[in-house]
Amino acid sequence: MxxxxxxxxxxxxxxxxxxxxxxxQPWFVAYDLARLLGLNHPQSLARRMEPHEMRVVKLRHASGGExxxxxxxxxxxxxxxxxxGHPENRTLGRWLAETVMPLLRDQGRDDPRQPRRLLMNWRSQRVTVLDWQGALWVPLEQLPTFSAFAAGIERRR
Incomplete structure (x- = not known):
């Protein structure tokens, strides 16, 4: 264990x-998800699940505690x-399926020859990048963000 x-x-x-x-397999902290769903009693979400859909684990903190x-x-x-069901949950589901699940699954990938998604902090934002063949690849829709920042650096010189 x-x-x-x-x-x-x-x-x-x-x-x-x-x-x-x-x-x-991805598992998520029930309390965090309940807060995202806007539930009034977030601690009760896990209790509404079947026994095989829920478990208690220890999470390690950066400070060393558990x-x-x-x-x-x-x-x-x-x-x-x-x-x-709430109208906002449709976009939440899309975010989970398109961003969270792939990133979390890639965390377990150890083969350096295979592409892997990573989260990168950039100008107080978290951006998804692809680590592949020793280089970081930026999604096309994020390119204007990076280009505008790079252009600002060039102008200051």
């Missing part, structure tokens, strides 16, 4: 969603999105 996991923290509208890989948290599986996450 694993002693403690190091979570990857994703931010959506300044709210965190911590995720971990257990046996190459915290026991309830995590839910990927299937339970989508179940919660469906159950607590």
């Amino acid at each position: 694993h002693d403690a996991y190091s979570a990857t923290t994703f931010l959506r509208h300044t709210r965190p969603l911590r995720g971990i890989l257990i046996d190459d 915290e026991p948290v309830e995590v839910i599986s990927e299937a339970a996450l989508y179940k919660a999105l469906f159950r607590f």
